[in-house]
Amino acid sequence: MNKVQANQTTAQPLLSSTAKIAIIGGGVAGSTIALRFAELGLNTTLIEKGPSLVNGPPICHLHAGGNLYREICDEQCITLLQQSIDTVRVYPQSVNVRPTVIALPKTDHGQPEDLLPRLEKLRAKYSELVAKDSRNKVLGEPADYFRFYSRDEVDVLRSKAIPNEATQDSDWLISFAHHVDLDRLKFPVLLVQEYGLSAFRFAAIASLAIDTLPSCHLQTDSQVVAIIQQKTALGWQVSTQYQQSQTIHHQQFDYVINACGFKSGEIDDMVSAKRKRMVEFKAAYVAHWPECQGLWPEIVFYGERGTPQGMAQLTPYPDGYFQLHGMTQDITLFDQGLVASCQQSAQPKLAQRFIEKIDKQWPEQLVNNRTLGSIEHIAQFVPGFNTATVAAKPLFGAQQIPGEDADLRTADVSFYGQHYARTEIVKASSALAAADAILQNLVDCGLIAESELGNYLTEHYFPISQQCSEYEVTERAIMLAKQRDYPIALAKNL
Numbered sequence: 164m165n166k167v168q169a170n171q172t173t174a175q176p177l178l179s180s181t182a183k184i185a186i187i188g189g190g191v192a193g194s195t196i197a198l199r200f201a202e203l204g205l206n207t208t209l210i211e212k213g214p215s216l217v218n219g220p221p222i223c224h225l226h227a228g229g230n231l232y233r234e235i236c237d238e239q240c241i242t243l244l245q246q247s248i249d250t251v252r253v254y255p256q257s258v259n260v261r262p263t264v265i266a267l268p269k270t271d272h273g274q275p276e277d278l279l280p281r282l283e284k285l286r287a288k289y290s291e292l293v294a295k296d297s298r299n300k301v302l303g304e305p306a307d308y309f310r311f312y313s314r315d316e317v318d319v320l321r322s323k324a325i326p327n328e329a330t331q332d333s334d335w336l337i338s339f340a341h342h343v344d345l346d347r348l349k350f351p352v353l354l355v356q357e358y359g360l361s362a363f364r365f366a367a368i369a370s371l372a373i374d375t376l377p378s379c380h381l382q383t384d385s386q387v388v389a390i391i392q393q394k395t396a397l398g399w400q401v402s403t404q405y406q407q408s409q410t411i412h413h414q415q416f417d418y419v420i421n422a423c424g425f426k427s428g429e430i431d432d433m434v435s436a437k438r439k440r441m442v443e444f445k446a447a448y449v450a451h452w453p454e455c456q457g458l459w460p461e462i463v464f465y466g467e468r469g470t471p472q473g474m475a476q477l478t479p480y481p482d483g484y485f486q487l488h489g490m491t492q493d494i495t496l497f498d499q500g501l502v503a504s505c506q507q508s509a510q511p512k513l514a515q516r517f518i519e520k521i522d523k524q525w526p527e528q529l530v531n532n533r534t535l536g537s538i539e540h541i542a543q544f545v546p547g548f549n550t551a552t553v554a555a556k557p558l559f560g561a562q563q564i565p566g567e568d569a570d571l572r573t574a575d576v577s578f579y580g581q582h583y584a585r586t587e588i589v590k591a592s593s594a595l596a597a598a599d600a601i602l603q604n605l606v607d608c609g610l611i612a613e614s615e616l617g618n619y620l621t622e623h624y625f626p627i628s629q630q631c632s633e634y635e636v637t638e639r640a641i642m643l644a645k646q647r648d649y650p651i652a653l654a655k656n657l
């Protein structure tokens with residue numbers, strides 16, 4: 164029995180390190196790092212300003228190959244594929260297993276065959292990963308990673324009834340064949356094994372597992388207001404303010420991880436750490452279309468970002484609910500929604516109107532206008548969708564993008580000075596890579612003995628998190644959806 168298998172049965176702390184680690188921010192990055200460390204028995208304190216975990220900008224798509232982004236390089240797509248596979252292995256209960264159909268409108272500048280070279284590279288990489296370790300086979304057979312369907316093949320599917328379960332890949336295209344205006348598209352269309360990722364189910368797993376892990380100390384409703392480097396040691400004094408009182412609480416830590424998402428610059432400024440980064444405010448919308456029935460894939464209609472023809476994305480949930488993105492200035496994107504840091508501050512400054520949307524609420528008329536705009540955007544291609552209605556407030560938030568390339572989609576972590584790391588993920592699936600890099604840094608700093616870590620430096624060891632049952636995750640995710648005022652369908656598995 165190797166070290167990993169031996170300890171899965173005993174659940175004893177694996178590491179003797181007494182280092183005290185603070186993680187500021189309980190989004191997908193901070194929660195993943197807290198789980199990764201606490202599963203190993205490290206003394207971890209997770210400090211979150213809000214009342215619950217993973218309550219930041221939305222997450223609906225597992226970018227297992229980055230095929231939504233034609234503008235990024237193949238290397239980023241391959242990294243997204245690898246990181247997504249790791250994410251499915253660690254958090255299988257957070258994944259909505261259904262493929263994505265990608266179609267090019269006739270107005271689009273590209274051709275479907277332009278996608279082929281990258282898809283072949285991704286399929287080869289997936290085959291290689293599966294050959295190396297069969298546990299990586301989480302996206303189906305490598306040979307079936309993607310498939311193109313001609314107009315004739317899609318036309319044949321129109322005569323079939325929309326099924327409730329898929330027995331073969333083409334079953335996922337039957338609702339597409341019935342409801343999409345095929346004359347507006349170039350053929351062939353692509354079906355690729357990019358699944359959905361549920362933010363509510365992710366939040367549920369994180370909170371259930373953290374409740375059970377004795378070495379993880381969760382402090383919610385606690386905002387970090389100051390950090391001071393200690394003079395005598397390499398540690399930090401972290402000051403937090405409980406949201407309901409004025410009292411400031413000081414705590415000492417050996418290592419601090421800044422996982423504050425789009426607010427990471429505020430913590431960087433507290434420790435005078437310079438960093439170039441951008442922050443982008445975006446929103447997705449929730450619509451109800453009860454007429455829809457049966458099996459739906461995610462459907463993406465390509466288009467040029469920021470123009471009225473920007474990409475349209477339809478993400479299905481149970482009971483006729485859909486999440487919608489439209490990469491136009493009137494739907495998902497916002498005028499002046501992308502801002503950069505400056506010489507004086509590592510925190511990019513979003514206009515007050517965005518901060519008010521994040522901290523307070525959206526004006527009702529704006530919710531209606533933008534959601535109806537997103538419905539209309541989808542209805543260009545799915546005509547029946549024009550009867551869909553506004554189902555909830557938008558899913559929205561700001562995300563950070565490190566550096567100066569607004570198209571960057573894969574990033575994980577950077578370090579400043581000693582005993583200070585900041586997570587800089589752009590996609591949820593990069594959170595594990597951030598955790599791994601910080602674990603390595605703890606070894607490099609001498610806070611963890613490498614000899615004790617052994618396989619765990621590379622092996623994702625999450626026995627407690629992985630014990631969460633489907634039932635428990637669904638129950639907790641539904642509770643969170645209700646608390647946050649969203650339809651419970653968004654919390655259910657497809």
Ligand SMILES: Cc1cc2nc3c(=O)[nH]c(=O)nc-3n(C[C@H](O)[C@H](O)[C@H](O)COP(=O)(O)OP(=O)(O)OC[C@H]3O[C@@H](n4cnc5c(N)ncnc54)[C@H](O)[C@@H]3O)c2cc1C
Nearest residue numbers: 188190191192212219220223224386387423424589590591
């Ligand atoms: C519209 C939209 C759609 C998206 N869709 C997808 C998608 O489909 N798939 C995908 O992978 N990614 C998607 N993303 C990106 C994804 O949401 C982010 O990458 C991810 O949420 C970032 O996680 P994080 O943990 O770094 O930050 P966050 O989730 O922002 O978490 C940071 C946490 O830090 C806390 N915090 C901040 N300051 C303090 C402080 N001083 N003290 C204590 N706590 C503090 C905050 O309350 C917050 O909970 C989308 C983003 C947007 C905007």
